[in-house]
């Protein structure tokens with residue numbers, strides 16, 4: 001069974017900073033606009049009018065991707081729903097209501113709820129346990145953006161597969177080339193969990209995860225710029241040095257994440273899967 005520290009004491013913190021670059025146009029939509037001079041479907045903007053991406057949009061796409069990968073692994077190895085549950089189904093989610101009720105009566109309820117959760121929920125959270133991954137809203141790099149574009153869309157009638165009568169609309173999109181500052185914190189993740197986080201970050205870097213709406217029309221392609229990446233890792237062992245001498249060269253060096261470190265995390269992830277397989281076989 002994977003060891004998943006809870007959130008009551010500091011065990012570790014991984015900070016990622018980098019840039020998300022769009023290779024195609026994209027749209028992260030706001031509510032439908034009723035203004036006459038505005039597109040029917042505007043993009044989401046900050047109060048001062050700049051497009052932005054809510055951290056929750058990235059997290060949603062990241063979680064969905066992680067679930068799809070873990071569902072394949074768990075099916076190949078007969079692990080039931082240990083790695084990724086079905087959060088929308090009461091029977092197939094890792095913490096159904098009656099189980100929550102029983103676990104909440106235990107002395108260390110938080111720990112019990114976390115241990116009973118699937119790997120995906122332990123990292124991304126569910127109704128009962130906090131997420132270990134926190135993503136800041138992404139602000140656009142103004143140098144990479146001039147103005148949005150408006151595209152026409154036609155609503156397709158599902159039955160006839162032809163354009164629904166007179167139902168045209170237009171939508172706003174941010175053109176290709178837009179760059180966004182990305183900042184992520186991963187709190188109290190075990191090495192195996194950090195391996196899973198690295199798999200996600202590597203997938204973003206390869207451009208395997210698309211973001212936003214109108215993907216079937218070619219929108220939403222993006223990748224993380226590896227040149228701009230900064231990873232910092234603080235463990236409980238270095239916590240005091242971090243708090244007292246944040247900028248001291250030794251403290252900075254101690255926080256640096258080497259290639260070897262990320263390999264260690266990936267290996268820990270692989271080993272945790274094997275442990276889960278052994279555990280499942282013993283239980284049978």
Ligand SMILES: [Zn+2]
Nearest residue numbers: 085094118121
């Ligand atoms: Zn779950």
